[in-house]
């Protein structure tokens with residue numbers, strides 16, 4: 001298999017979608033076998049530090065609520081919503097991730113309805129959900145995050161909750177390395193140029209991630225009619241030794257790795 005080289009350059013929505021769909025389809029089996037146990041078949045994990053919805057209650061009570069998960073992967077979070085009395089729907093761009101979702105559903109005799117589509121253009125009617133969330137799902141994979149935030153507002157009912165976790169924006173200053181190298185700031189926090197991995201042999205774009213500063217997320221939420229009710233930056237737990245990509249104890253005790261934004265749609269907001 002050929003290698004990839006990282007670079008920073010502008011990438012549009014179509015190229016991001018094409019690369020990330022193929023990447024998640026190819027990576028899904030390994031992702032689920034590596035992280036599935038930690039995620040839990042019906043576990044709601046907000047990020048590699050191990051922060052769980054059972055403790056933070058970002059969505060509030062989901063019982064009897066219509067809940068959309070963006071970038072739902074194998075549906076672990078949505079299954080947690082189901083177990084807590086909610087009506088979840090998942091959307092994910094990767095068919096292979098959704099096949100894992102179906103596999104886990106069948107093992108537990110439950111059904112989490114899913115749609116295979118990009119989150120860039122949510123295929124749902126206006127005001128159809130009480131809560132929309134994403135745990136490291138599509139927010140950092142789409143080129144136009146502002147449009148996705150506006151779309152989340154559109155599909156929410158007034159007063160609905162929008163919560164999403166992403167790589168903490170300050171992490172973009174550092175190389176994505178779980179060791180000491182990942183502690184030396186070498187890139188501008190304000191450089192929004194996407195991170196791209198390019199196939200060495202074919203020159204094809206294999207993976208894309210988009211960066212927004214904390215201020216960008218605040219502006220996107222405010223402009224879409226949301227009131228921000230929380231920004232959680234989980235600390236690295238004392239007994240947590242798991243390394244997950246660039247997330248590790250070495251970095252986690254010094255720099256935040258995850259940002260969880262929690263917002264409520266203002267009553268009377270229209271987008």
Ligand SMILES: C[S@@+](CC[C@H](N)C(=O)[O-])C[C@H]1O[C@@H](n2cnc3c(N)ncnc32)[C@H](O)[C@@H]1O
Nearest residue numbers: 024071073092093094118119135136137138141
């Ligand atoms: C890190 S996983 C998060 C899923 C789940 N919360 C978990 O922790 O396993 C990211 C998910 O986002 C999906 N994704 C990436 N880009 C997407 C897009 N544009 N629209 C919808 N889903 C997308 C991927 O297929 C993948 O399943």
